[in-house]
Amino acid sequence: MQAAIGKSDTRSDPRSNVFLIATCSAEDSSEPVKVRNLSVHGALLEGKGLPAKNVAVSLRRGSLRVQGIVAWRDETHCGIRFDKPIEVEDWVKRIGSQGQQKVDATIADLRGGLATYDRIIPRSSNDLVARASEQLLEICERIAALPGMSIGLAEELVKLDAIAHSLKSKR
Numbered sequence: 306m307q308a309a310i311g312k313s314d315t316r317s318d319p320r321s322n323v324f325l326i327a328t329c330s331a332e333d334s335s336e337p338v339k340v341r342n343l344s345v346h347g348a349l350l351e352g353k354g355l356p357a358k359n360v361a362v363s364l365r366r367g368s369l370r371v372q373g374i375v376a377w378r379d380e381t382h383c384g385i386r387f388d389k390p391i392e393v394e395d396w397v398k399r400i401g402s403q404g405q406q407k408v409d410a411t412i413a414d415l416r417g418g419l420a421t422y423d424r425i426i427p428r429s430s431n432d433l434v435a436r437a438s439e440q441l442l443e444i445c446e447r448i449a450a451l452p453g454m455s456i457g458l459a460e461e462l463v464k465l466d467a468i469a470h471s472l473k474s475k476r
Contacts, residue, residue, distance in 0.1 A: 318344035318345055318346050318347070319344060320342040320343065320344045320349075321342060321343050321344070321393050321397065321459070321460075322341070322342050322459065322460050322463045323340055323341065323342060323343050323396075323397055323459040323460075323463070324340075324341070324445065324448070324449045324459050324462040324463050324466060325339070325340040325343075325366060325396065325397065325449060325459065326338070326339060326340075326366070326446075326449050326450045327339075327340050327350075327364055327365060327366040328364070328365045328366075329350060329355070329356065329362055329363070329364055329385075330362060330363045330364075330365065331360050331361065331362045331363075331375075332356075332360070334354065334356070336352055336354045336355070337352065338350040338351060338352035338355070338364075339351040339352060339449060340364075340366070340396075341382075341463070343391075343393050343396055343397070344393065345387075345390040345391055345392075345393060346386060346387050347373070347376070347384060347385050347386045347387055348364065348373075348384070348385045348387075349382060349383075349384055349385075350364075350382065350383050350384075350385060351381055351382050352381070353381070355375070355378055355381075355382070355383045356375050356378070356383070357375065357378060358375050358376070358377055358378050358383075359374060359375060360374065360375050361373075361374055362374065362375060362385060364385060364387075366396055369391075369396055371387050371388070371389070371391050372387070372388045373385045373386050373387040373388055374386055374388075397459055434472050435472075437469075437472060438469050438470075438472035441465060441466075441468065441469035441472070442469045442470070444465075445462060445465055445466045445469060448462055449462065
C-alpha cells in the first residue's frame with residue numbers, strides 16, 4: 306500500500322460525527338474499528354491494536370475501501386489521512402435495514418407500553434447506573450455494526466454513546 310506523504314493539511318475539512326464499524330488493515334493485521342468522525346480526506350478511528358503513525362492502511366466498510374496513512378495515534382485512537390477523497394455519504398448511508406427494523410420495533414414497543422425499561426434494565430441490579438451504562442454501550446455497538454446508517458442517526462448515536470460513557474465514569 307502506498308500512502309501519500311506530504312499532502313497539504315486537510316484537517317480543516319468539514320467532518321461528520323459518525324458511529325460506524327469498519328475494518329482497518331495494515332501490513333499483516335486487520336482489526337475492527339469504530340469510525341468516530343469522517344471527512345472527504347480522513348477519519349478518526351477508535352479501537353485496539355491500531356497501526357503506528359506513518360503506517361499505510363486500508364479502511365474498509367462493506368464494499369467501500371480507501372487507502373491512507375496513519376497521521377497520528379494514541380492508545381485507543383488514530384487519525385487516518387486518505388490517499389484520495391471519498392464520498393462521505395456513501396460511507397454512512399444505509400445499506401440494509403433488517404437491524405434498524407429491530408431497533409424501531411423495540412422503540413415502538415417502549416413508546417407503546419408493550420415493553421418497559423425495567424424489563425430491559427432490571428431494577429434488581431445493585432448498580433443500576435453501571436448496568437445501564439454497559440447496556441447502552443452494547444446497544445451502541447450493535448447499532449453501529451448495522452450495514453449502514455444515516456448521518457443524522459449516527460450523530461444521535463454519538464450522543465447516546467457519550468451519555469453511556471458519562472454514566473460509566475460516575476460509578
